[in-house]
Each structure stands twice: as C-alpha cells, then as structure tokens.
Amino acid sequence: MFELLSRFKKATPTCEMAEAMPLTQAIGYIRKAEKYSDRAKLYLHREAISKQLGIIGNDLSQACVLDMGQREAGLLLSENAVGQDVHLRTREKILANGYELKMENIATVALISDLNNAISRSGNDEKASDVKPLIDEILHDAILRSATDIHLICREKTAEFKFCIFDELIAYRFYEPSVCEQIAGYLFTVMADARSRSQNSFSLESNSLSYVILYKWRDKGFKLRVKQLKAANGWDVVIRLLPLGSYAEKKKTFADLGFEASQIEQLNEIVACKIGIMAITGPTGSGKSSTLKAALDGDPNKKRKKRYSIEDPVEYEIEDMTQISIQRDDHKESVSSFSGALKDLLRAAPKDIMVGEIRDADTARLTADAVLTGHKIFTTLHTNSAMGFYGRMNRLGIDRHTLADKQFVAAVSAQRLIAVLCEHCRKPAKENLSSAQQTILTERFGLKLDGIYVRHHDGCECCEGGVVSQTVVAEIIQPDDEMRELILNGRDNEAEKHWRRKRKARFDEPDMTGKTVLEHALYKASQGLVDTQEIARIFGPLHLHEVIEGTS
Ligand SMILES: [Zn+2]
Ligand SMILES: [Zn+2]
Missing domain, CATH: 3.40.50.300 (P-loop containing nucleotide triphosphate hydrolases)
Structure with missing residues (x-):
C-alpha cells in the first residue's frame, strides 16, 4: 500500500497552473511543459479518481484525471486532445466540482490508458494516503499539548518524534524509519503549499528542504513551517507550529x-x-x-x-x-x-x-x-x-x-x-x-x-x-x-x-x-x-x- 509513496523520491517538477487560467493561455504552457510517458515519474500520491470526476466522452486514451488529494486534481492529455472539446469539458468539470487544477500536462496515449485502467481497478481500499491519519494524530496531540515544534529524528534503525513544549524537548513516539520516510514524503508532496517549497521534488538526500503547510484543526488555523535537514547518519524534520487567524490574533498585552x-x-x-x-x-x-x-x-x-x-x-x-x-x-x-x-x-x-x-x-x-x-x-x-x-x-x-x-x-x-x-x-x-x-x-x-x-x-x-x-x-x-x-x-x-x-x-x-x-x-x-x-x-x-x- 505504500508502493506509490515510495515514488516520491523520483518525483519531478510538473507544470503547475492557477485554477482560473484561461484555456488559450493554458494550452501554451501545456505544450511547453514536460511530457509524461513513464508512470514512475508522475508527481502524485494517489491514482484514484473521484466518482464525479469522470471523463466526458468515453475515450480513455485521450485524458486522465488524477485525484491528488486535498481537492486538487491533475489532468493528463494526449497530444491530440490538447485544446479539444474533451480537454475543455474535463477541465470545466474539475473546476465545477470544486477541485483546484494543480497539474495539466501532456502524456503518451499508452500512459493515459494505463492510468485509466489502474483507476478503474482500484477500489476504495487501496489508498496510499495511509499516513495521513497518523500525521493528523501527531499534529492534534502537538496542538493539544501546546507544543511549539515537532521534531522528527530519523536514523538508520530508529526514528523518533519529540515535541518541544515550553522550550523543552519531550519524547513523544517511536516509529519505523520507513514510516517516517512516508510521513516526510506526504508532508512535502501532498500537504505543502506548492509555492513555498524550496525545491520542486522531494528527496531525503537534500541538505536542506523547507516549505510551509497551512493546517486547520477544529476552529484553529496553523501555519506549519517545515525544515528538513540531512544529518550525517539520517535526517531530521522540524515543524514549527504557528497559530493563525483569530486564534493568533488574540492580542497579548x-x-x-x-x-x-x-x-x-x-x-x-x-x-x-x-x-x-x-x-x-x-x-x-x-x-x-x-x-x-x-x-x-x-x-x-x-x-x-x-x-x-x-x-x-x-x-x-x-x-x-x-x-x-x-x-x-x-x-x-x-x-x-x-x-x-x-x-x-x-x-x-x-x-x-x-x-x-x-x-x-x-x-x-x-x-x-x-x-x-x-x-x-x-x-x-x-x-x-x-x-x-x-x-x-x-x-x-x-x-x-x-x-x-x-x-x-x-x-x-x-x-x-x-x-x-x-x-x-x-x-x-x-x-x-x-x-x-x-x-x-x-x-x-x-x-x-x-x-x-x-x-x-x-x-x-x-x-x-x-x-x-x-x-x-x-x-x-x-x-x-x-x-x-x-x-x-x-x-x-x-x-x-x-x-x-x-x-x-x-x-x-x-x-x-x-x-x-x-x-x-x-x-x-x-x-x-x-x-x-x-x-x-x-x-x-x-x-x-x-x-x-x-x-x-
Ligand atoms: Zn502539575
Ligand atoms: Zn493537578
């Protein structure tokens, strides 16, 4: 079930575009952006399609809609479909369903067909986002305990989460290093605000990687400032929790x-x-x-x-x-x-x-x-x-x-x-x-x-x-x-x-x-x-x- 997540390491930048970009302008970008032929190069965590996001017309070799989580969708098109009716209508449908169009690229017909097959095969039980509940649990605990930072210290054989509370490090939990790799990958690829990423692709080998996540829990909003550092024998992630909005604005005298x-x-x-x-x-x-x-x-x-x-x-x-x-x-x-x-x-x-x-x-x-x-x-x-x-x-x-x-x-x-x-x-x-x-x-x-x-x-x-x-x-x-x-x-x-x-x-x-x-x-x-x-x-x-x- 973590198979898809492990591909983060190979992820490459994609053509990201604003939700409201007009089609004519988008076509120009799409033609210039990277063209995909290899499934392993795709930058996504879940190859599932939401029911209401099907393709209009039945040609499953021309377009493929990818659910990227967090109500973000990716659209892959064959060379021929770009700018055509199927492109326009699929696009409209994605936006009409309240999804943000995060990725719009050309892909080979073979890849599009392959993905559409995988999507129709995948049931609800196959989700690569299994670390999401774990991440939520860790974040909720940290918020409840007024932690200012969450430290993930991952070494070859052990990985530990610690909270910084009132300026002291407090032991929280241990996980398998492989789970922590998935957590780090999920934080970067799925949860990070794309514009805040210090680099486009996820890697545990980067000397330093930083990004911001906007996170909401109950009535509280948080800005998570994340820093990933390579250490001599592993890597660390430090997440600073910054309260946002009315919660933070409660003025302190x-x-x-x-x-x-x-x-x-x-x-x-x-x-x-x-x-x-x-x-x-x-x-x-x-x-x-x-x-x-x-x-x-x-x-x-x-x-x-x-x-x-x-x-x-x-x-x-x-x-x-x-x-x-x-x-x-x-x-x-x-x-x-x-x-x-x-x-x-x-x-x-x-x-x-x-x-x-x-x-x-x-x-x-x-x-x-x-x-x-x-x-x-x-x-x-x-x-x-x-x-x-x-x-x-x-x-x-x-x-x-x-x-x-x-x-x-x-x-x-x-x-x-x-x-x-x-x-x-x-x-x-x-x-x-x-x-x-x-x-x-x-x-x-x-x-x-x-x-x-x-x-x-x-x-x-x-x-x-x-x-x-x-x-x-x-x-x-x-x-x-x-x-x-x-x-x-x-x-x-x-x-x-x-x-x-x-x-x-x-x-x-x-x-x-x-x-x-x-x-x-x-x-x-x-x-x-x-x-x-x-x-x-x-x-x-x-x-x-x-x-x-x-x-x-
Ligand atoms: Zn006490
Ligand atoms: Zn007491």
Whole structure:
C-alpha cells in the first residue's frame, strides 16, 4: 500500500497552473511543459479518481484525471486532445466540482490508458494516503499539548518524534524509519503549499528542504513551517507550529506576557515616545517578537501614522502596519536583501519602522540613519543583557557619539522566557531545596521561603512535567544623562551599575526599577510562580549574582 509513496523520491517538477487560467493561455504552457510517458515519474500520491470526476466522452486514451488529494486534481492529455472539446469539458468539470487544477500536462496515449485502467481497478481500499491519519494524530496531540515544534529524528534503525513544549524537548513516539520516510514524503508532496517549497521534488538526500503547510484543526488555523535537514547518519524534520487567524490574533498585552506594573508604565512611555530606538535583546526563543508585537499593537497613535516593518520572515499580522517579508535562505543573501529593503523603505516616508533584527553592519547603519533623521525604530538584537546593545552596535560600526546621543535610544531591554510552575503539583521549597540553596535565597536575596516552590518534574494531569506556561522576565533601561556620559566613554558596565543603583524595592517586591532580568525572575520565584533552580539553570549559579544596593 505504500508502493506509490515510495515514488516520491523520483518525483519531478510538473507544470503547475492557477485554477482560473484561461484555456488559450493554458494550452501554451501545456505544450511547453514536460511530457509524461513513464508512470514512475508522475508527481502524485494517489491514482484514484473521484466518482464525479469522470471523463466526458468515453475515450480513455485521450485524458486522465488524477485525484491528488486535498481537492486538487491533475489532468493528463494526449497530444491530440490538447485544446479539444474533451480537454475543455474535463477541465470545466474539475473546476465545477470544486477541485483546484494543480497539474495539466501532456502524456503518451499508452500512459493515459494505463492510468485509466489502474483507476478503474482500484477500489476504495487501496489508498496510499495511509499516513495521513497518523500525521493528523501527531499534529492534534502537538496542538493539544501546546507544543511549539515537532521534531522528527530519523536514523538508520530508529526514528523518533519529540515535541518541544515550553522550550523543552519531550519524547513523544517511536516509529519505523520507513514510516517516517512516508510521513516526510506526504508532508512535502501532498500537504505543502506548492509555492513555498524550496525545491520542486522531494528527496531525503537534500541538505536542506523547507516549505510551509497551512493546517486547520477544529476552529484553529496553523501555519506549519517545515525544515528538513540531512544529518550525517539520517535526517531530521522540524515543524514549527504557528497559530493563525483569530486564534493568533488574540492580542497579548504586556501584562499577559508577564511584565510587572512598573515595567508596563515604562513600556507605555517608551511606545508613546516619538523618536529613538526601542531595542529588545535576548537569545532566540526569548519571546522578543511577542513583546515587539504587544508594543506595536499597543501604540495609541498607530492609526494616525504610517508604520512599516521588515521581518525575516513575517510571522504574525500587525494592525495598521505595512509588513515586508524577507525570506531567509542563504545567510549572505538575506543580509543584503534585508538592508536593501530597509533602504527602499526609508524612501517611502515612514514614521515608525520595525526592523525585525539588527545583525549586520548595513542594517545597523541604515537603522541609525533613520533614527537620526527623526524616526521611531522598534527592533531586536541577539545580546544577553540590555546594556549589551551598546557594545554590539558599536562593533557593527555605530560610533559612541551616536550611541550616546540623547535622541538615539528611547530604551533598551533584555528578556528571557521562564517556565511557570503548575499550582497543583509544585512542591514547597522548604522541604525540597538543599539548605545551601535555601540560605542563598534567604541571606543573599532576603526572600522568605514560605511562598517559594520547586517544580515537580513528573507533573500531574494539569501540566507538562510540572509546567503550565512560560512567562517573560525582563530588564528595561531608559538611559539618563550620567549613563550616556559613561556610554560615550565605552564604560557600559559602569553605566549598568549606575542604573542598578536606582533599585528602590526588595527582591520580593514588585517594583522593577533598577532590577536585572535575573532579579525579575527572583521576584516571580518569591511569588511561587517559577523555580529558583530554573533561574540558576538560565543565568548561572545564584551565589555568583552580584547584589547591588539601591541608593534611592
Ligand atoms: Zn493537578
Ligand atoms: Zn502539575
């Protein structure tokens, strides 16, 4: 039953055409496209024909309709039938039945007859799409468990599916490698959006293959961004699940993301500020784009100004914003196309610009120019601390005078995502942390152990391994005159210390002024929300964290 699927490896590109292309135009394409004589070269998974899609007229050597799944049909025609009545009427019938005409090619009479015979022989029990229910099951489980990615790791003798949930890989299921090959083939050939494929034919030997699948389940729509990679001894497929439509557009505010009241006040002030950079830093997967989206959605003046974004690529729709998507494939190419797009955009008289990420000198320079000519820029960078923004921009060629300019930076922030403990199964810190760990929390940070909990890694029926979600921990710095003076002289560490001395609250109090990302996490630990061991895992041992006394 998997015989047909195994042919994916030999698949070749076909002539794909838009559903509504007029016949006269189509004929031109058909004549130029590949002509088929070999059944093995056909790019299809199922040689079944739906009952209502028969051929008009009874000549089974002139035309053959192939059901390609997902209400897509392929039409093969003999040389003589192209443009004739049988062609026109078959075409109309396919479209009238709500099928999309995905393929229209010339084939030999022998092949057409052969296929029509196979179609009339095949009963309902012979379907090559047997992996479809399996794929659905895996996707549904992943969605139900809020997985962000599905990993398929296929090696010579074993193949395993894992889910990435709350940033941790969790074992899911094992399958035979041969089944996984069929799954990978089915994802690419049948489910992928044809235009999104990085190459036309499926192969497990490709070094890297990428495509997008639009997937619907219950009332939820998803964009699945799929990447297939060749490994030394096998291959991997990584499927990123991106919620679409109303499900994704459920707007998240700063509070939803996990910012504290004092930070939200700061953020609103920064968003309302008309010029300067708002830079959000953090490693991949630290929730930077969600914060950026919340900032852009939350701008009270968004309807009154022209806003643009350049993203790599656009993942979520943002209201009142012209979003430009740059597709990254080859690193070099994307760097030049990114800064190229930014250059074009600056001529379009924008007010606010969201620059998805600054990671090369050209983009840094263009961004700086835009700020200095009076624009507001929202952007992200890969640095570990908020103050790391200055060193990174300086290394990308932005001089210290620009960086220390009063108009240049509205704010720099850094953030991480940290696991939120399940209230049902978390365990009290008193009985579950070593006395050394307890002493650090009480002596060094002045926390009370009573409200602090640790994660129960086995979890319960309400959570995934003791975790229910992720929350943002962040530091947000609006530089003052003294800090700018230090930044001008390259003394970024001292500038950071100056900022940290503004701390006016204890570590178990909600005011975040002068508190670092780690210290925000400590506050959340004091509220029983996160595990202090998790904080140490992200930021390093807690006894090494330097506590700076506030002066205010
Ligand atoms: Zn429970
Ligand atoms: Zn639990």
